[in-house]
Amino acid sequence: MAYLSMGEAHRRITEYLNRFSDAVSFQDGASLKQLLSVSSNSPSLLSLADSLNVFQDANRLIKQSEKYSQFGEIIAPFFRCMQSYRTGNLLDAYHAFEKAANAFLPEFRNWESAWALEALYVVAYEIRILAERADRELAFNGKSPEKLKGAGSFLMKVFGVLAGKGPKRVGALYVTCQLFKIYFKLGTVNLCRSVIRSIETARIFDFEEFPKRDKVTYMYYTGRLEVFNENFPAADHKLSYALMHCHPHNEANIRMILKYLIPVKLSIGVLPKDWLLEKYGLVEYNNVIQALKRGDLRLLREALQEHEDRFLRSGVFLVLEKLELQVYQRLLKKIYIIQKQRDPSKAHQMKLEVIVKALKWLEIDMDLDEVECIVAILIYKNLVKGYFAHKSKVVVLSKQDPFPKLNSKPVNS
Amino acid sequence: MLSKSLDDSGSKAVEDFDWDALTVKGTCQEIEKRYLRLTSAPDPSTVRPEEVLEKALLMVHNSQKNYLYRCDQLKSIRQDLTVQRIQNQLTVKVYETHARLALEAGDLPEYNQCQSQLKTLYAEGIEGCHMEFAAYNLLCVILHSNNNRDLVSSMSRLNEGTKKDKAVKHALAVRAAVTSGNYVMFFRLYKEAPNLNTCLMDLYVEKMRYRAVTCMSRSYRPTIPVSYIAQVLGFSSTSDGNDEKDSDGSGLEECVEWMKAHGACLTTDNSGEMQLDTKASSSSLYMPEPEDAVAHGDANLAVNDFLTRTPFFCEVNFLALHKLESDRGESQGLGKATSRMPVDGKQRILI
Numbered sequence: 191m192a193y194l195s196m197g198e199a200h201r202r203i204t205e206y207l208n209r210f211s212d213a214v215s216f217q218d219g220a221s222l223k224q225l226l227s228v229s230s231n232s233p234s235l236l237s238l239a240d241s242l243n244v245f246q247d248a249n250r251l252i253k254q255s256e257k258y259s260q261f262g263e264i265i266a267p268f269f270r271c272m273q274s275y276r277t278g279n280l281l282d283a284y285h286a287f288e289k290a291a292n293a294f295l296p297e298f299r300n301w302e303s304a305w306a307l308e309a310l311y312v313v314a315y316e317i318r319i320l321a322e323r324a325d326r327e328l329a330f331n332g333k334s335p336e337k338l339k340g341a342g343s344f345l346m347k348v349f350g351v352l353a354g355k356g357p358k359r360v361g362a363l364y365v366t367c368q369l370f371k372i373y374f375k376l377g378t379v380n381l382c383r384s385v386i387r388s389i390e391t392a393r394i395f396d397f398e399e400f401p402k403r404d405k406v407t408y409m410y411y412t413g414r415l416e417v418f419n420e421n422f423p424a425a426d427h428k429l430s431y432a433l434m435h436c437h438p439h440n441e442a443n444i445r446m447i448l449k450y451l452i453p454v455k456l457s458i459g460v461l462p463k464d465w466l467l468e469k470y471g472l473v474e475y476n477n478v479i480q481a482l483k484r485g486d487l488r489l490l491r492e493a494l495q496e497h498e499d500r501f502l503r504s505g506v507f508l509v510l511e512k513l514e515l516q517v518y519q520r521l522l523k524k525i526y527i528i529q530k531q532r533d534p535s536k537a538h539q540m541k542l543e544v545i546v547k548a549l550k551w552l553e554i555d556m557d558l559d560e561v562e563c564i565v566a567i568l569i570y571k572n573l574v575k576g577y578f579a580h581k582s583k584v585v586v587l588s589k590q591d592p593f594p595k596l597n598s599k600p601v602n603s
Numbered sequence: 604m605l606s607k608s609l610d611d612s613g614s615k616a617v618e619d620f621d622w623d624a625l626t627v628k629g630t631c632q633e634i635e636k637r638y639l640r641l642t643s644a645p646d647p648s649t650v651r652p653e654e655v656l657e658k659a660l661l662m663v664h665n666s667q668k669n670y671l672y673r674c675d676q677l678k679s680i681r682q683d684l685t686v687q688r689i690q691n692q693l694t695v696k697v698y699e700t701h702a703r704l705a706l707e708a709g710d711l712p713e714y715n716q717c718q719s720q721l722k723t724l725y726a727e728g729i730e731g732c733h734m735e736f737a738a739y740n741l742l743c744v745i746l747h748s749n750n751n752r753d754l755v756s757s758m759s760r761l762n763e764g765t766k767k768d769k770a771v772k773h774a775l776a777v778r779a780a781v782t783s784g785n786y787v788m789f790f791r792l793y794k795e796a797p798n799l800n801t802c803l804m805d806l807y808v809e810k811m812r813y814r815a816v817t818c819m820s821r822s823y824r825p826t827i828p829v830s831y832i833a834q835v836l837g838f839s840s841t842s843d844g845n846d847e848k849d850s851d852g853s854g855l856e857e858c859v860e861w862m863k864a865h866g867a868c869l870t871t872d873n874s875g876e877m878q879l880d881t882k883a884s885s886s887s888l889y890m891p892e893p894e895d896a897v898a899h900g901d902a903n904l905a906v907n908d909f910l911t912r913t914p915f916f917c918e919v920n921f922l923a924l925h926k927l928e929s930d931r932g933e934s935q936g937l938g939k940a941t942s943r944m945p946v947d948g949k950q951r952i953l954i
Contacts, residue, residue, distance in 0.1 A: 224846050276933055379752060502759035508782065515783075523799060563787040569822035577824040580831065586824075 199241035206238050207258040210265060217305040223312040226268070226294075228275055228287065229319045239276035242269050256412045263293035271320075284317075284324035284337050291344060293318050295351060304357040310583055311361065314368045317341045322375070342372045342381075349385065355394055362388075362395065363404035370411040382415060401445055406432045410447055417450050418505060422600040445470040453509040456482065459516070459596030474500060478510055485520030487550045515601055518564055519573040521548060522585075523593045538576075538592065542583040558583065571602045619902040626688045628652065634659045639680040641686065651683045653693060660697055661777035670708040695731035706739070706802040710799035710827055711747075718743075723802050735798050737761070742803040745778045754778070770797045777804060786815035797912035812836050813865065813890055820867075820885035829869065833858035 206225065213222040220347055224232065224375035242248055248269050252258045258265065291313050298306055318341050325335030345365055352362040366385050373381045389408070397405070413428030429451040436443050452462055452475050461482065467475055477493035480486065494501065494510060501507035522540065525548055530537035546561050556564075565585055568574040575588035629650030636651065636659070651659065662675045677697065684694050697952060702717035718740060725733055744757045758778075765771050773796060789811050793804050814834055819827055825943040831838055838861070839854035862869060868883035 276676065377752070377756060420751065499759065503756055505752065505755050507755060507758070511779070560785070560787045563785055563835070566818050566822040567784055570818040578822050580823055580827050 194240055194244050196245065199245040200251070202241040203245060203251055207251065207255075207265070208232075210261060211257045214261070217301075217303070219305045219308045222306060222309040222577070226309060226312045226316065228271060228283070228316050235272065236276065239272040243275045243276060244398060261297070261514060264297065267293070268498070275320075278570060280320065280323040280327045284320040287317060287320050288340065288344065299351050304361070305362045307358060310348065311364050314345055316366055317344055318368050318372055321372075338372055338376055342369060342376075345369050349388070353388065353392065353394065356410050359394055360400055363400040363408055367407040367411065368402055370408075372416075374411070377416060379418070382411070386412060386415075402435060404586050406435050406443075407434075410443075413447075414450055414505075417454060417509060420600075421507065422454050422457050423598075424599075425450070426458060427453060441470065445472065449504060450506065452487055453506045456513055456516075456596045457509055460598060468526060478513065481517055482513060482520065485517055485522075485524050486552060487514065487517050487521065487549065487554055490514060490517050512601070515568060515573055516596075518568060519544075519593055522565075522568070522574060524589065526592065538587040538589055540585040540587060542585065545585075619687070625766055627686050628799060629655075629687060631655065634662050635676065636679045636683075638675045638682065641682065641932060645686050650686055651680075653687075656680055656683055656697075657693060660693070660700065664700060668777065670710070673704055674701070674708075674710070674713065677704070690724060690727065690729070693729055694698050695721065698724065699736070702736070702739070703799055706799045709802070709805070711806075714739075715743075729928075734765065734768040735770055736773040737765055737768070738798065738800060739803060741771065741774040742777060742800060745774070745781055746803055746807040770800065773797055773800055775797055781807065781811070784814055786811055786818075787835050790835060793837050812861070813888075814909060815866065816862070816867065816879075816884070817888055819879070820881045820888060823879075823881045825882065826870065826872070826880055829858055829862065829879055830855055830876040831864075832879060 196513075210225055212218070213225065224230075224234075228235065245251075249262075249266055252262050252269075267286045267289035270292060271283045274280075274282035274286060276582055294313055298310055311515035318338070321337040321341035324337040328335045328337070345368055347369060349362060349365050349369070352358050366389055369385055370382055373379050373585060389397070400408075401432065409428045409432040413425050413432060416422075416425035418427060429447055432452060432537075433444065433447045436447060438444075448462075448466070449472060450471055452467075452472065455462060456475075461479055461523070462475075467479075468472060474493075474497045477489055481493060488514065496508070498507065501510060522545065525540060525544060526537060542561055542565070544556055545565070546556065546558060549556050549561065562578065562580075562583070565574070565578055569576060569578060569585075572594060574585070575590075575592050575594060576586050578585055622780055627645055627647050627650055629645075629652045630647050631651045632655055634655060644736060659676065659680050663673050665679070666673055666676075677700065680697050681701070684697065685692075698717045698720050699730070702714050702721065705711070705714035705717060709739070709759065718736065721731065721736055725731060725736075740755055741761075744753050744844035748754070758775075761771065766775070773792060777784070777789065777792050778799070780792060789804075793808070796804060816832070834857050855877075859869065862879065866884070866887045866889045868880040868887055870878050870880050872878050
């Protein structure tokens with residue numbers, strides 16, 4: 191770092207103070223937001239931090255003019271945050287920022303129009319990011335990480351400020367999405383329910399009024415929640431919405447949406463084109479899809495095992511595992527087609543031992559009782575139309591459409 | 604953790620005091636001691652040192668007395684360990700013993716208490732039956748929470764080594780069977796369950812059987828032999844590893860009773876074999892209310908009476924209610940005593 195003189199440090203700090211008070215006076219949201227984005231590592235903020243660490247007595251500067259001191263409650267802790275951030279003290283940086291944020295919120299509430307909304311977004315974003323880093327530092331030092339939870343509480347306060355009739359209410363969805371990110375990270379997704387209820391049922395909110403970017407993010411997270419609840423039609427609707435309205439150049443986001451949308455589509459019997467998987471690098475689904483097409487149970491199980499950790503982490507494992515039934519259906523259909531070719535008059539009767547043999551050929555060892563059970567489940571869930579005759583150990587298939595397609599509906603539970 | 608150094612020298616500065624040493628060091632020599640919840644700092648003469656607690660644990664382990672007695676003794680041991688801040692292999696053994704007893708008795712709240720203590724103790728690197736309890740943990744999540752997120756996160760936390768353990772593998776296989784509704788697999792796994800995995804599976808048996816019969820009623824036509832259903836749904840009794848189908852027919856009888864209690868339509872065919880009429884049953888099956896379960900015994904029983912009785916089999920909430928009362932030091936008659944038929948068809952002594 192180049193040598194920074196006291197004089198230069200003094201100048202830079204004063205410059206920041208001026209920019210801050212000017213931004214508020216001229217209701218310049220774009221400028222204000224830049225003055226608060228700690229983690230952006232912008233050259234001006236970094237040099238501010240350096241200046242603060244050299245000068246050491248910024249509070250005196252703040253107090254020397256009413257222009258600055260009226261925001262002292264916000265700026266003083268913000269300065270402390272920058273100093274700690276610069277020296278790598280993430281826990282202290284978080285604490286200081288939290289203080290600044292708590293002072294910022296009532297000021298924001300008092301400002302009449304929504305001019306400072308972008309700046310509020312930055313505060314919401316930064317508090318989450320700094321909390322995550324503080325928690326990492328705590329965990330590293332063997333302590334229990336609870337700052338992210340605290341950030342969540344602050345954001346609920348922000349939500350409360352935005353949930354009113356005025357123009358500021360369009361900011362509520364952004365804050366909701368920040369909350370989603372926190373709850374997903376903490377694994378406390380059940381907390382999403384209350385915010386969702388507020389957004390979707392409160393009369394002050396009109397979903398269409400919210401910015402597109404926030405709507406996409408919202409549908410992505412609520413879509414993921416539907417996946418967890420195995421509510422596939424709803425998941426399909428929400429994730430598809432997110433996909434359709436996501437910016438086509440934002441490949442990273444599209445990939446994230448597809449990661450969840452593909453298992454959902456597979457569950458309702460819709461297979462993606464190969465190029466889609468290739469374009470977005472979702473090769474982990476290749477074999478799953480092949481298995482579905484071929485009725486190859488062994489391949490499906492191998493694919494699930496190979497990528498087990500990844501699927502478990504993203505939470506789609508159970509969804510993919512349930513595809514087994516569709517794979518069985520496909521296998522039985524292939525047997526049926528072969529039987530039909532050989533002797534059309536007897537094709538609608540499938541002996542259990544033939545199915546056992548087919549599975550053995552796939553190196554899957556299942557005895558009669560187990561296969562009988564699977565067949566019973568397939569019939570029960572309408573993947574096979576017909577019935578099972580226990581005495582003769584024969585599956586009697588319906589003469590019409592014995593293997594109904596899912597037609598975008600999930601398998602009957 | 605207890606500190607090793609003890610220095611009572613009066614000339615030491617405040618900072619030099621061994622605060623750990625001020626933890627109570629018990630002197631009581633009683634191997635048998637009832638649980639009395641502490642409300643203030645304990646008198647060392649009522650707290651047992653580690654050597655005595657080891658003997659106490661052994662005593663409980665070998666005791667033939669009933670669950671309530673042993674549970675009470677164990678809570679007393681646990682308390683003595685806690686006030687002396689003893690956290691070592693003995694502590695683990697105590698919680699493991701208590702957890703196992705709780706499982707056998709179907710006392711889930713107590714089991715959960717012990718399991719959460721064990722989690723902390725294992726995390727501190729203390730030796731114990733990690734795998735056995737990892738399997739129980741998994742089964743609890745599978746069979747008790749309807750929450751897929753909890754299930755997926757429990758599964759993702761298993762490392763490679765854990766997944767290879769026999770008991771954990773069994774639990775994971777049970778998971779797969781429950782998720783897919785594969786009743787044949789479920790009851791096979793029930794028969795070959797290691798450790799106390801059966802006790803946890805017991806809590807899902809009723810649901811699984813109902814799912815199975817519902818499924819069968821829709822998919823089989825015209826009938827299924829009840830003997831087959833009894834066999835695949837774990838009603839046959841296999842005594843002591845003997846693989847022969849039960850010759851005394853008690854499994855079949857139990858199955859018939861179960862089916863009737865759930866609204867199944869049964870018929871007898873020409874050769875006298877009992878059959879499930881699947882079409883009729885598909886619209887008549889139902890899950891009975893818990894109160895319809897068979898109730899036995901006196902409605903009013905004194906607490907002291909229990910402590911001297913032989914082992915029994917009980918409903919979870921019954922026990923919880925009882926322990927709540929004994930914790931409060933009250934001795935009251937109990938309201939309702941209900942019982943549940945254990946899977947192997949053996950009638951246990953009921954209250």
